[in-house]
Amino acid sequence: MTVRRLAALGGRPTFPQPVPITRPTLPAYAAVAPAFREVMRTGMITKGRYLRELEETASSYMGATVLGVSSCTVGLVLALQALHVDGEVILPSFTFLATASAPSLLKLPLRFVDVLRDTWTIDPRAVEAAITSRTAAVIGVHTFGAPADVETLRGICSRHGLALIMDAAHGLGALRAGRPVGADADAEVFSMSPTKLVAAGEGGLVASRRRDVAERVDALREYGNAGDYTTVQPGLNGRLDEFSAALALAGFRTLEANAKRRNRLAATAMQELKGVGGLAWQTIRDGDRSSYKDLTVVIEPTEFGCSRDDVARALLAEGVDTRRYYVPLVHRHPAFAASATEALPVSTWLEARALSLPLFSHMPSTTLRTIAGLVRAINGSAAALIGKPGSRVA
Secondary structure, eight states: OOOSSOGGGTOOOSOSSOBOSOOOOOOOHHHHHHHHHHHHHHOOOBSSHHHHHHHHHHHHHHTSEEEEESOHHHHHHHHHHHTTOOSEEEEESSSOTHHHHHHHHTTOOEEEEOBOTTTOSBOHHHHHHHOOTTEEEEEEEOGGGOOOOHHHHHHHHHHHTOEEEEEETTOTTOEETTEESSSSSSEEEEEOSTTSSSOOSSOEEEEESOHHHHHHHHHHTBTTBOSSSOBSSOOOBOOOBHHHHHHHHHHHHTHHHHHHHHHHHHHHHHHHTTTOTTEEEOOOOTTOBOOOSSEEEEEOHHHHSSOHHHHHHHHHHTTBOOBOTTSSOGGGSTTTTTSEEOOOHHHHHHHTTEEEEOOOTTOOHHHHHHHHHHHHHHHHTHHHHTTOOOSOOO
16 A cells, blocks of 8 residues: 555545544344344244253353353453352453443442463452452453463362452453353453454343353342242343343354455454554464454564554544553542552553454455555555644544
C-alpha cells in the first residue's frame, strides 16, 4: 500500500466509511429463521429445545458439561457460588472489568497479580507468591483468546486447596494443546456477546468436568431452585433464552472456520508489519491457538518513534477504529481500588503500549493489509505525529 500523506498530516482519510474495531459475523437469516419461527409458534421462548441443543453441542465440543447462561458475568458469579468460594480471589489486573466485578458482587476480597510479558496471561509464579491463608480461589483469563497456562495454575490450586475458575470470555475458538479450552479448570466461563466468535446477542456458557459444580450451576441459574421449588443456595435468574440459544447454535456451526480465518488474518497483519521496529505481538504457545477475539499489538514508543496513543489518533484520522485495552488497569478503577495489589510491572507496561486493531471474521484481507500499511506509514512519519492533536481515542 502507498500512502501519499497521512490524514493526521493533512491528507484525505483512507477509509471514508470508518472500519469498526469489530463486527459480529452472523449466520444468514435463512439459517436461523426456521428456529425463530418454531419458537414463536410454540411459545417456548425459554428453557426449550434450542438451549438443550446448544448445551449438547458445546459439551461435545469442549469435553465438559456446558450450561447456557444469560451472560459471562452472570456465569462467573454462578461459578464462584457453585464452588463455595468464601475468601480472597487472586486475578490479573490486565483484564476486562467483569473479571473483578463478579467476585466483588459476592463481596469477596480481591488480590491483583501480574501477567507474563510474552503471553499477557496471568503469571503462575505471581499467583503462587500471592497466596495467603485467606486465599480461596484463582481466576485466570484467556487474554484476547490466547490460552493461559491452565495446567500450571491447576497444579498450584490443587496444592493449596483453591478453586480455579477461568474467565474464558474470549475463549470460543481457542485451543490449548490442540483441544478447545473449557475442560481444564473447576469451571470455565465463556461470553457470546456481539464481539465474540459465537455471537448470541448476549449470553454465556459455563463449562465444568465436575458433576457437582455443573449441578449447582444448573440450580443457581434458576434462582437456586433444584426443581422442587426448594432453595438451598440463593441464585439468580441466569437463564439463556431460546432466540439467543438458536443464534448461538448457528454460530457454533461456523466457529472452527471463523477461528481459522481470524488466525490467517492475524498472520497477514504480522507479515505485513514484519521488520517494523517497536512492534511486539502476543506469543501463542506451540500447540495452542488463539481465537484472536482481539488483534493486539504492543507499540514501544522509543523504538517505533511515537506513542501508542499517537498511533491510535493517526489511525482514527484515517477512519480506523482501535481500542486501548485495558486502560485503566482494573485495580485502578474506583470500584476496586481498595483491593490488595502486588507489584504489576508487566501490566503497567502493557497499559501504556497495547493497541487493538480492527478484526472480525468476515473482514476482507485487503482491509487488514491496508490498515497494516497505515501503521507502517505512521512509523515512517512518527516524528511529525508526536503529540499531534486529534479526536479522542477509545
